[in-house]
Amino acid sequence: MQEDMEYNIRFVGSYILDKTLGVGATGKVKLAKHSRTKEKVGVKIIKKDLFYDKPSLRLKIQREISVMKLMFHPHVIKIYDVLEDSKYLFLIIEYASKGELFNYLVEKRKLENREALKFFHEIISGLEYCHKHRICHRDLKLENILLDMKLQIKIADFGMASLSIPNIMLKTFCGSPHYASPEVVSNEPYNGIKADIWSCGIILYALVVGKLPYDEENDNMRKLFNKIRFEPPRIPRIIHPDCRDLIRALLTINPQKRITIDKIKKHPWYKSSPLPESCRISIQNLSFASVQNPISNPDPEIISFLLPLQLVKDKKTLCGILSTKKPSFLRVLYRQLEWRKMKMDSVRSNLINEANFKRKKLFKQGKLGNITGLKYWKNLKCKFLSINIKSFVRTGIYIYF
Template identity: 40%
Template sequence: MVSENELGLEKKGMQLGKYELGRTLGEGNFGKVKFARNIETGQCFAVKILEKNKIIHLKISDQIKREIATLKVLKHPNVVRLHEVLASKTKIYMVLEYVTGGELFDKIASKGKLKEDEGRKLFQQLIDGVSYCHTKGVFHRDLKLENVLVDAKGNIKISDFGLSALPQHFRDDGLLHTTCGSPNYVAPEILANRGYDGATSDIWSCGVILYVILTGYLPFDDRNLAVLYQKIFKGDAQIPKWLSQGAHNMIKRILDPNPVSRITMAGIKADEWFKQDYTPANPDDEEEDIYIDDEAFSIREVPSDAEKSPGSPTLINAFQLIGMSSCLDLSGFFEKEDVSERKIRFTSNHSAKDLLEKIEGTVTEMGFRVLKKNGRLKVVQEHKKGQKSLGSLSVAAEVFEISPSLFVVELRKAYGALSLFLSLSLSLSLSLSHTGTHFFS
């Protein structure tokens, strides 16, 4: 372990040992990514700065440890390289390869679909990188355009291994069972919740990425999650007629909803369309001494489900959430589900504790009374004689945990004016809601 001073951190946070820190490249739920330069060599890096208290708060210590352990063994031209890991009492610093071109998502968003030759080249690199990971026993499980970076030469780098699986994560049946990924990219067998093969599910996600690269839009998309998952289960992607027959066949064989008959990595590499102008990448498997500070792993463990206090948020999975409402839409701030039931739900990245505290603070400022019981809040406003008021209102607020970094807030109106309920819900959703597109991560 090293102290902040030993790391060479100035008060303004401009230096980390031999690295000079610069502008912020991005921000996440539990830290920032900053540009860094090695003072001795001038080489550029990206430093992922993780706040330990946020990691504990979001219960993702295992996820961070997994990402570090995974990146340590991966040395491939199409995978972001980890160079070293430093740590203090409050932060973890992951020194990563600096990739200048941003996300593949931004490239497609700005240019639209790519020409088939250019798209195939990126797909070849994606398959090279992912298949290499598989040979190392690493299964990504969250492949999507946002997790594929592009360097200055137009080559791709796979990033964000926080949800990856290693051999020890397989159960006795030889399958993985954790439901994770991003809705539009997730394979149907993951949604089926009966166990899945990590390699086969990664291939599906690669197929979705290929489809977007060549068409400019997603093969399966809908604002309603239940409808989206129905489309994924059917696997009936509408492939544009203007794509070549080779590209058409490749997409069709990858986006096969049956994992048993889906094309394998070997099958993809043997395909004639794939092999056009294909130059396999050469992985760098030489031993490299990556320094990892032991303090990076000294993150206080979070109590297990059995040890959780009665006030802890209820843990639900994607399928239970879909069952809660056939009209749930997580892409906007909030969605009115059933006027007769008067329920509104929205997602948030804030922790359950923060959400309940923020809800209490917000509604108190609005003049409501708050009653607490078993991790739930009851928001009440009574109409009093002689006072101007929109009327009486009673609302129950409850927080459900979908994943360690994503929660659903449910507001249920017991009685009172609908207009007052909607006004309250809008105020809360605008200040607390999650505006991204991830459903579970």
């Protein structure tokens, strides 16, 4: 860490930074460990200077944080906290130690039927959760699906995500061309949920065949898009017949005829192996009727995460809608954020209590090595306090920028 003079950060809140996991256009992602619970996390470090040159980037990150705050599922990457100092924004996210599904597939070339189905079960479970909470990912691809230490799926990178509002079609072309649906590459208004289903078909094809169904030499985008728009995928006959049938249903060119998640779950290939325990969680649709009670004193932190979704023009309008008895999509989102906040606080408290219990047990056993290690970190913090410790706040970034 000492060689990283540009960032020169050793601690972020309660987290001790370690090695760099990756470098992107907006900054670095570092591995970190909580000083008390020892939980490993990823810390995405973003320079605030970028927001002055690229206002659209600030909005994109605001929306990504707000969307991630809406979700809590075993197969969707979690965001634990958002911290900041005068120069940087820090996103504390779940750590997926086995990296991208893309790299895993490159190493194995292609997957056997049972392993591919296990991954597909978990992808569909996570995606169903997103869709039932009105969130379209819009950039599903092997690189944006991560694996944790148990090789469980974590859907990540919600930078292109959008809310699926009833009776409103999306228009923005986004995502990766090789995974984009025919209606998206045709620059037509599209349903984000149906576009995500197509991307799942591309992923499943890649898992069992070992390559993408649509590709073009020299990256000729015009030819690639024409293939996507007009040519059904060619699936090798060595692929299991039921799997071939599901891939065709997923990669149906007409979005109106494309298979839905409910029908995917009833498909013979999908049902040919028991669901993983993590995929058996019942997911309820967000209901307008269940959140009719007005919200007269909204939580400022939750408000700060609703505003970047740009469903209303300002805070006053938002609070006015929340305080009425009229059914509102915004109130549904508010209650979802409220529930998730309580859930995360509960998880954090459990981790701290567990860590404290283990520490007391070690001290009682007289394991002096642990005491020595604790003293080392305390001394290290004191040593670097004047130049490395930043002042942080838990942020509603819409307020502080």
